[in-house]
Amino acid sequence: MTCRLACCPGEYEQRTIVHTVRHEGQIVVIDRVPAEVCSVCGDVLLKPETIRRIEELLKTRGRPAKTAPLYEYV
Numbered sequence: 001m002t003c004r005l006a007c008c009p010g011e012y013e014q015r016t017i018v019h020t021v022r023h024e025g026q027i028v029v030i031d032r033v034p035a036e037v038c039s040v041c042g043d044v045l046l047k048p049e050t051i052r053r054i055e056e057l058l059k060t061r062g063r064p065a066k067t068a069p070l071y072e073y074v
């Protein structure tokens, strides 16, 4: 599939990404999320079922598999 950005000639390819969301004031990181990523501009598409799975993870808030260091840029 070609990129949804009109000016971009890229194609989406299946990859796994690190998805970061701010949820109830906390930053939550989800690793190995399947996504379509544009090979040129890096635009990310998530399938509806992937989004549902992420929402489920945020709702159930089980123990995280790992934790990651979090730094403030400024």
Ligand SMILES: [Zn+2]
Binding pocket: 003, 004, 005, 008, 009, 010, 011, 038, 039, 040, 041, 042, 043
């Ligand atoms: Zn693109």
